[in-house]
Amino acid sequence: MELSKINRVYFVGIGGIGMSALARYFAKRGLTVCGYDKTRTKLTETLELEGISISYLDEISTLPSSFLNKNDDSLVVYTPAIPKHSEILNHFIDKGFSLKKRSEVLGIISKGMFCIAVAGTHGKTTTSSIVAHLLKDTGYDCTAFLGGITSNYNSNVLFGNNNVVVVEADEYDRSFLTLHPDVAVITSMDADHLDIYGDKSQLEESFHLFAGQLKPNGILFAHEGLPLDNSISYAVSNSATARAENLRVEGHKFVFDYADGHHTIKDLSLMLPGKHNVANTTVAIAIALKLGIDAEKIKAAVANFKGVKRRFEYIVNNNNQIYIDDYAHHPEELKACFDAVRQLYPEKKLTVIFQPHLFTRTRDFADEFAKVLSTADELLLLDIYPARELPIDGIDASFLLSKISLENKKIIEKDAVVNYIKNTKPELILTVGAGDIDTLIEPIKNTLTNV
Structure with a gap:
């Protein structure tokens, strides 16, 4: 495939962090860029402000007319995270469009x-x-x-x-x-x-x-x-x-x-x-x-390197309270994150809000997760974020909680977290996970800064 001959690109799953980077790249080159994602996020809203058209319905009727039938100057990029039964994805397959995984396009660009x-x-x-x-x-x-x-x-x-x-x-x-x-x-x-x-x-x-x-x-x-x-x-x-x-x-x-x-x-x-x-x-x-x-x-x-969003990112940092957010979703990442917090704030009580990511990862590393999470002073455990997976019988937040030796632990619903923080006023908060726990960042920040 010669990228120089492509004039328009459609992204199936445009809201992914890697997909959105490619979308921005093609938009910067002056191509017509649009796409679909199931969830509206800050990132997709930013892409829209940058002139990229996004649909949040997996329906053929939402496609631009230029993507209803195959064109030699069109490219469709998709992520493996998209379900195989996706109506939009199957439309492009049935119509014979040139389909590439994000990684394939990256390989072509960098070649x-x-x-x-x-x-x-x-x-x-x-x-x-x-x-x-x-x-x-x-x-x-x-x-x-x-x-x-x-x-x-x-x-x-x-x-x-x-x-x-x-x-x-x-x-x-x-x-x-x-x-x-x-x-x-x-x-x-x-x-x-x-x-x-x-x-x-x-x-x-x-x-x-x-x-x-x-x-x-x-x-x-x-x-x-x-x-x-x-x-x-x-x-x-x-x-x-x-x-x-x-x-x-x-x-x-x-x-x-x-x-x-x-x-x-x-x-x-x-x-x-x-x-x-x-x-x-x-x-x-x-x-x-x-x-x-x-x-x-x-x-x-x-x-002067300021870091990456959701990688040990300070959300609130004042004399009364510290709130750090991190993307950690593997036991080794959690351990590294916890170690950094303890090195910086050895005297403070650490309240951890953790959202497990994937049923399979929780199942495969339950003992390792439990060992790390047991080193917190207080643990608020959210339900498992499924991402691309279907539930696995017996694998849930209660399963993981039962393996954690920490006494001060509880399962909490996402919509109850902010009130808990408001009432208990923890001095050192760490939110960790790769699912949608990031939707709690602004509400927790607002609660802490308005106390």
């Missing part, structure tokens, strides 16, 4: 460019965002397709004037195998998406295949400890090739030194807390140095 791809079961959104920011802020420049809204740019797609592209490489449905990067990063290979892969060994095999798709003379960075040959290791340790050393907390910021045997950068200051985010920043620095970017420019860019 002729110098591609930096960041993969991993967690950490890829923050890491790719830091890489893109270092390249942008230092003047090196890049285009970037990201899995989150970066706070510095308030967008999930960045536009550059050179041939460099930064992409988040998604392992779900083996999507990242459409990419052939010049530089690849693998942040983690913990078991996840077992509904797709079956077991951890199959997941790891996909990451090995991804690593094998490097272009000739390509560079692979892998977090220290991952079983990947011919890679440059990175970590917060003294033994990794690219390493963060002398890590300390100073005024609610994480400060560290970078070293790799060739370069040393002292006293880097990071607004984004947590040892895991220091590791993410470390590999981004290593990439920037490989590209020949000046160390002092890198240091300044690290200092």
Whole structure:
């Protein structure tokens, strides 16, 4: 498929974070862009304000006339999360439209460019965002397709004037195998998406295949400890090739030194807390140095990186109350998030509001979730967010709650959370999850700021 011959694009599932980035990319290129999503969100409303037409009904009658019959200059992009019985999706299939998965389109766009791809079961959104920011802020420049809204740019797609592209490489449905990067990063290979892969060994095999798709003379960075040959290791340790050393907390910021045997950068200051985010920043620095970017420019860019929406994002931060929101939805992510909170606020009582994501993930990692959640001081557990899944008998919030050893725990309905917060006034609140828990952010914020 030649993108230069495409004049209009329809997105089935346009509200997804990766889909919306592609929609913005094509709109910026001057193409006619429209799409469908089942749910109206802040992101879809923003896309509409940017001139993209969106329907919220899965009905053929909502399609623009130009998409009723096949056109050679039309492209349809869909996400695997769309149900197979979708009326709109099946219309495009029946009419013989050119249909591409989001990942396939990303592969086509990046094919002729110098591609930096960041993969991993967690950490890829923050890491790719830091890489893109270092390249942008230092003047090196890049285009970037990201899995989150970066706070510095308030967008999930960045536009550059050179041939460099930064992409988040998604392992779900083996999507990242459409990419052939010049530089690849693998942040983690913990078991996840077992509904797709079956077991951890199959997941790891996909990451090995991804690593094998490097272009000739390509560079692979892998977090220290991952079983990947011919890679440059990175970590917060003294033994990794690219390493963060002398890590300390100073005024609610994480400060560290970078070293790799060739370069040393002292006293880097990071607004984004947590040892895991220091590791993410470390590999981004290593990439920037490989590209020949000046160390002092890198240091300044690290200092002004504001993070990614819903990745340890401060919603309220005053003398009386602190409210942090995070996208964590895997036990390892929860652990890293909790550790960062405890390092910053060791004396405060931690109230956690957690929404489990997917019945299969809750089932497969129930013991691991329970172990981490038991370390909170107070837990408010929401019902499982199903996303693309149908319920599984016996797998619900009560099932997970029964495994949690914490005494101060309860299941709570989403619409009861705000009143609970209003009445109890917790001093340190953490909302975590990848479902629709983000719809609570503004109501909780308003309740805390109006107390």
